[in-house]
Amino acid sequence: MAAKKAKKDAGAKTPGCDSATKSLTARAVQSAPPCYQDAGWFQWPENEEYSLQFMRVLASAQEGASTLSECFLTARLIAPGDDESWYDAWMKVAKTNNARGDEAFEQGGLNAATSNWLRASNYYRTAGAFLDYDDPRLKLLIQNMRNCSRRYLEHVRPKGEVLQVPFEGNYELEGYFIRAPGAQSLLPVVICVGGMDVCKDDLLYTMPRNAAGNGLSILLIDLPGFQAVADGEKLTTFTDVEVPISRWVDHLLARGDIDPSRIAIYGDGLGASYATRAASHDHRFAAAVCDGGLWGRKERLFAMSRMTDGRDGRTVDEIGWMIGDTALGTQGIKCPHLITIGEHDYIAVETAKDTYDSNKRLGMHPSLKIFSTEETGASPGQTDNPTLAKEFVFDWIRKQLKMDGTA
Secondary structure, X not given: OOOOOOOOOOOOOOOOOOOOOHHHHOOOOOOOOOEEEOOEEEOOOOOHHHHHHHHHHHHHHHHOOOOHHHHHHHHOOXXXXXXXXXXXXXXXXXXXXXHHHHXXXXXXXXXXXXXXXXXXXXXXXXXXXXXXXXXXXXXXXXXXXXXXXXXXXXXXXXOEEEEEEEOOOOOEEEEEEEOOOOOOOOEEEEEEEOOOOOXXXXXXXXXXXXXXXXXXXXXXXXXXXXXHHHOOOOOOOOOOOHHHHHHHHHHHHHHOOEEEEEEEEEEOHHHHHHHHHHHHHOOOOOEEEOOOXXXXXXHHHHXXXXXXXXXXXXXXXXXXXXXXXXXXXXOOOOOOEEEEEEOOOOOOHHHHHHHHHHHHHOOOOEEEEEEOOOOOOOOHHHOOOHHHHHHHHHHHHHHHOOHHHXX
């Protein structure tokens, strides 16, 4: 939830501000004007962390989880690098939407209420992006985010479910289950998981519409590490991620309304590596959207390059081929899997292509989608255009699960 702290320069000033934002902008670093770059919209080009967080919440407007005007209005109140101004600005718009949702609900306006609660949840989440994990405000902020998400799920149609599953000791896993509209018995379902800094509420802002449009029910899950922070507990050693994900598969199958032959997993953004581990260890998945061992391959290629140091004149790829591709981090994913990457992602496109080729040589069934600058979705995790990414991904899942008789 809390992003890496940005550098501050409290003494720098920006001239020419109006009275409404003077106190904030007086603390800001001299800002370059906002601009559209190859990886998307950068509200503060000199501050990548702030810009990427703003890009995330701005792009979720396409799915109804924010509004463009509110995002840009809020940005006027933010001094880039000043984490307090960031927190205050997003808390203000979060409280406004939450109150507006409550008022609409009291008057019987479910559509307005659920729309405002979803946006409020997203804005509360955004407000905490630069809070430290030990900041006492973080727990209350997460509670507000969760309350808004739960009210949204309780009153949206079809109604969502908040699921809790016993895990280790007294610990419980929590997930949001959203049934596809008009779904019959024996539902096909997609388990969706984000990266280490992503919670199930993040997935709620971008996943449901395209899942529903393809007749797919979804289960949005937290990882144990985030759940501990949300509950105000001290983080402990992180459990191997495939263990809690498999526990969720067990729970789904025990419900009696899930088609056991049509369960997929979708690792969004950096969660793609977690989906790879899950699909490699649990062969009950019929399809996986994952990195196919991409991050593991990158780490091992780096280690091998340091060990060989070019002494034998062979390339790292040649050495990898001789000792076997599995040494480069590719594991045995038996189901069809989709690797997605943006042209301006954290990992080079060529590495993704190599991973795809390697998996194919091993007899797996990979697919590869590269989002280019020209079509957008080229930023890490397709943050600049999640709508385009989800359209493509859920359509691919639909085909793999043979929805509507597709092959």
